[in-house]
Amino acid sequence: xxxxxxxxxxxxxxxxxxxxxxxxxxxxxxxxxxxxxxxxxxxxxxxxxxxxxxxxxxxxxxxxxxxxxxxxxxxxxxxxxxxxxxxxxxxxxxxxxxxxxxxxxxxxxxxxxxxxxxxxxxxxxxxxxxxxxxxxxxxxxxxxxxxxxxxxxxxxxxxxxxxxxxxxxxxxxxxxxxxxxxxxxxxxxxxxxxxxxxxxxxxxxxxxxxxxxxxxxxxxxxxxxxxxxxxxxxxxxxxxxxxxxxxxxxxxxxxxxxxxxxxxxxxxxxxxxxxxxxxxxxxxxxxxxx
Amino acid sequence: xxxxxxxxxxxxxxxxxxxxxxxxxxxxxxxxxxxxxxxxxxxxxxxxxxxxxxxxxxxxxxxxxxxxxxxxxxxxxxxxxxxxxxxxxxxxxxxxxxxxxxxxxxxxxxxxxxxxxxxxxxxxxxxxxxxxxxxxxxxxxxxxxxxxxxxxxxxxxxxxxxxxxxxxxxxxxxxxxxxxxxxxxxxxxxxxxxxxxxxxxxxxxxxxxxxxxxxxxxxxxxxxxxxxxxxxxxxxxxxxxxxxxxxxxxxxxxxxxxxxxxxxxxxxxxxxxxxxx
Numbered sequence: 157x158x159x160x161x162x163x164x165x166x167x168x169x170x171x172x173x174x175x176x177x178x179x180x181x182x183x184x185x186x187x188x189x190x191x192x193x194x195x196x197x198x199x200x201x202x203x204x205x206x207x208x209x210x211x212x213x214x215x216x217x218x219x220x221x222x223x224x225x226x227x228x229x230x231x232x233x234x235x236x237x238x239x240x241x242x243x244x245x246x247x248x249x250x251x252x253x254x255x256x257x258x259x260x261x262x263x264x265x266x267x268x269x270x271x272x273x274x275x276x277x278x279x280x281x282x283x284x285x286x287x288x289x290x291x292x293x294x295x296x297x298x299x300x301x302x303x304x305x306x307x308x309x310x311x312x313x314x315x316x317x318x319x320x321x322x323x324x325x326x327x328x329x330x331x332x333x334x335x336x337x338x339x340x341x342x343x344x345x346x347x348x349x350x351x352x353x354x355x356x357x358x359x360x361x362x363x364x365x366x367x368x369x370x371x372x373x374x375x376x377x378x379x380x381x382x383x384x385x386x387x388x389x390x391x392x393x394x395x396x397x398x399x400x401x402x403x404x405x406x407x408x409x410x411x412x413x414x415x416x417x418x419x420x421x422x423x424x425x426x427x428x429x430x431x432x433x434x435x436x437x438x439x440x441x442x443x444x445x446x
Numbered sequence: 447x448x449x450x451x452x453x454x455x456x457x458x459x460x461x462x463x464x465x466x467x468x469x470x471x472x473x474x475x476x477x478x479x480x481x482x483x484x485x486x487x488x489x490x491x492x493x494x495x496x497x498x499x500x501x502x503x504x505x506x507x508x509x510x511x512x513x514x515x516x517x518x519x520x521x522x523x524x525x526x527x528x529x530x531x532x533x534x535x536x537x538x539x540x541x542x543x544x545x546x547x548x549x550x551x552x553x554x555x556x557x558x559x560x561x562x563x564x565x566x567x568x569x570x571x572x573x574x575x576x577x578x579x580x581x582x583x584x585x586x587x588x589x590x591x592x593x594x595x596x597x598x599x600x601x602x603x604x605x606x607x608x609x610x611x612x613x614x615x616x617x618x619x620x621x622x623x624x625x626x627x628x629x630x631x632x633x634x635x636x637x638x639x640x641x642x643x644x645x646x647x648x649x650x651x652x653x654x655x656x657x658x659x660x661x662x663x664x665x666x667x668x669x670x671x672x673x674x675x676x677x678x679x680x681x682x683x684x685x686x687x688x689x690x691x692x693x694x695x696x697x698x699x700x701x702x703x704x705x706x707x708x709x710x711x712x713x714x715x716x717x718x719x720x721x722x723x
Contacts (some may be wrong), residue, residue, distance in 0.1 A: 166627035174539035174598060175554065181595035182561050185572035192571060250464055265468065265708045267475065270705035272656030275694050278680075282473040282481060287490050288687060290477040322471070330712070337688045362656040380567045386658045391676070401713045404567040412663065417571050424568045435563045438555065 164285035186428065193421035200415045221398060221406070222423075229402040232317065232384055237377045239321035243326025244373065249362075252330070252336045277390025280319040281306070281345040309399035312408075316400055319387050324380075328373045335369035336362075348423045375438040377384075382431060403427060482691035489687050504692035514693055516668060517675035521697075524586050524671060525654035529594035532650055535594075537643070541631050543602065545617050546611035546637030555606070560597040566659050569595075574663055584669045589661060593654045600653065601646055608642025609635060645711035648704045655701065672697045 193212055197205045204394070215389045218220060251262055268276065282303045292302045303313040343365075347357050385404045388394055394401035394409060401409065411420035481489050481498040491498075508514050537648070543551055573592055582588030612635060622629045636643070658673040665674060672693070705712065717723045 163546060164632075167548060170538035170542035170546070170631075171548065171554075174535045174602060177594065178558065178561060178598055181591070182569075185548050185569055185576060188576060189572040192575065211517055245464070247467065250460070251461050257461050261464055261468055263706050265471065266705060266709065266712070267472065267702060270620070270652060270701050271475075271698050272658065272673055272701070274656075274658045274676065275698055278676065278690070279474045279478050279692055281476050282687065282691065287479060290473055307462065322474070348476060370543055379563050381565075385565075385567060386673075389658075389662075404565055408570075411571050417575070421571050428568050429562065431568075432560055433563055435560050 185361055189421045190425055192417060193425050195418050197418040197421075198416050201253070205418075205429050213426075215419060216422060216426065217295055221401075224398060225401050225403055225406040228398075228400065230381075231313065232320070232402055233378060235317045236320040236324070236384070237374065239317065239375055240325045240328050241370070243325040245322060245332055245366075245370075246253045247325065248329045248332035248336060249358075251333060262329070265329060266326040269322050272321070273323065273386035275391055276319055276323045277387045280315060280322070281391050284315055302371045307391060309396050311394060312400050316384070318385060319391065320381070322385075323403060324377060326404070328377065331369050331373045331376075332366060335366055339365055379431065379435055379438070382427075455675075478691050479695055481687055482695050484688060486686065487686055494596065504686075504688035505696070507689050508692045508696060511689075514675060517670050517672040518696070520528050520586055520665075520669055520673040521655055521673075524590045524593065525651050527587065527590040527649045528597050528654050529647060531594045532589070532597035532601045533643075533647060535599045537605050537636075540602045540605035541609055542634060545635070546604050546627070556598045556602075558602050562596060562603060566596070566657075570659060570663055573660070577664060583664055584666050586669055589669070589671070590654075591662055592660050592664065593657060595654060598649045600650060604646045604649065605639070605642060608639045608646075615688075641711055645708045648708045651711065652701055652704060655697075673702060 194207060194209055195205050196208045196211070247265060251258055251265070271279070286292045286302045286304045291305075295302055303311070303349050305315045320370060339362075343361050344357065347361055347398055352360075382402075382404060384406065385403055388405045389408075392400045396404050398406075401421070402410050404427075407420045410423065411417045480496070482504055483502065484498055485501050485503065488498045542548060543555065548554075569585070569592070577583040577588055580588075582591070582700075616634060617630055620634060625633075656673065657671075661671045661674045662677070665671065670678070676690060676693055679693065680683070680701060
């Protein structure tokens with residue numbers, strides 16, 4: 157009985173500080189943000205803040221820029237995640253090929269992932285710069301004309317997608333490598349004995365076995381690809397025009413460039429609800445399947 | 447005999463593909479390094495590739511620049527402070543979640559996952575306003591507190607996985623031998639999860655060191671951290687790319703070293719409880 161009591165006390169002592177800290181640092185600011193979103197708060201005129209109720213939210217529906225910003229975000233998510241998954245899978249399979257020299261290169265492949273997002277942006281800004289960059293030099297060597305990728309709308313979008321794929325494919329690669337290494341050998345041996353080709357083995361054995369790991373990597377990447385802000389800030393500043401402004405960049409623009417924090421907060425409240433629902437459904441299925 | 451040589455060729459081809467791929471992937475990063483050891487004149491002659499006289503002038507300039515030095519110190523102070531608070535609060539909680547019975551465990555774990563996954567942009571406006579009111583804006587402690595929010599979540603989540611790997615029986619046996627929960631935690635579980643602790647600490651430090659958005663909005667002047675400092679160097683007319691890239695290289699070197707040291711556990715640390723789904 158005394159043991160139970162001690163356990164209870166230890167439990168409280170161990171977890172209550174964490175609960176208080178996390179609770180305070182999330183609930184207070186988020187509640188405050190909901191309040192800000194119901195006002196006409198503009199940082200340029202701090203004296204004239206009035207309660208406006210749903211006005212900011214109803215403006216969300218009328219905002220002509222918002223629909224484009226959402227489309228840009230979707231475009232980023234789809235192409236960045238697809239590229240990360242494809243490249244991550246390809247390199248994981250290459251590194252799994254059981255050759256000693258190859259597996260030693262593994263920790264070099266994860267370099268892009270540990271760089272600060274802002275450095276990733278810098279690396280690509282320099283590399284794609286027609287005056288400084290490696291891309292121009294290589295194109296020159298091949299006798300091709302120099303392109304200024306960041307100068308056009310389509311090029312800037314492509315550049316950001318390339319940078320994002322480069323930054324995060326190692327994450328997918330690591331998850332898949334971990335899964336590949338944990339596979340039992342029997343099905344592969346049996347397939348070999350039966351004379352299956354390596355493409356057949358890949359499609360009929362490796363891929364189905366990889367499915368849970370692929371789903372896990374996919375969920376993580378989809379949610380995390382909402383955090384593309386530093387790349388955009390560094391490489392394009394949301395432009396040319398609004399061609400590379402994602403939702404979070406647009407919220408930053410509204411809040412800290414146009415200083416309309418009331419409207420920006422309303423946008424973020426909606427974003428909070430959407431990402432919470434997304435995270436919750438994904439992680440519930442992960443926890444339940446355990 | 448023939449079979450062996452085919453296998454040999456296959457192996458050689460695989461190695462060549464890997465090295466080619468590695469080169470293609472690392473070339474932009476190598477380019478950053480090349481720019482950092484070129485003179486301003488050479489930097490604008492990209493066609494010279496590796497044929498130029500390297501100079502470490504940029505690195506000397508970066509190190510002797512008092513504001514760049516200060517940015518490094520700020521980053522280090524903020525990251526260490528946040529790391530210390532997060533570990534002290536987070537590790538015992540992770541232990542309690544993993545090994546002791548708790549009614550709200552599942553709810554809290556999901557809440558923590560959410561707190562970690564939500565885009566940081568959502569928090570930035572309320573923190574900015576609250577910090578202005580509390581006079582915490584432009585302070586290193588203020589920035590460290592914001593990072594603690596994300597880092598505690600990361601610590602709990604990642605250490606929860608590492609503690610889960612230690613069998614529950616160990617706790618029961620030690621209880622029967624008369625050890626208190628505190629002794630069990632301190633003398634058995636902490637030493638057993640040493641690799642997990644190191645990895646978690648490294649990832650936490652990395653997150654704060656690399657963080658950009660909060661640093662951009664919540665710090666000005668003397669309290670800036672390096673990512674913001676690097677942006678500053680770029681926003682001037684006539685950017686000194688050599689200086690910018692040498693600053694960036696100095697910033698990323700410790701991170702590459704850390705990543706290399708913790709490469710075995712880094713996925714587990716990042717994915718936490720979801721890995722064994």
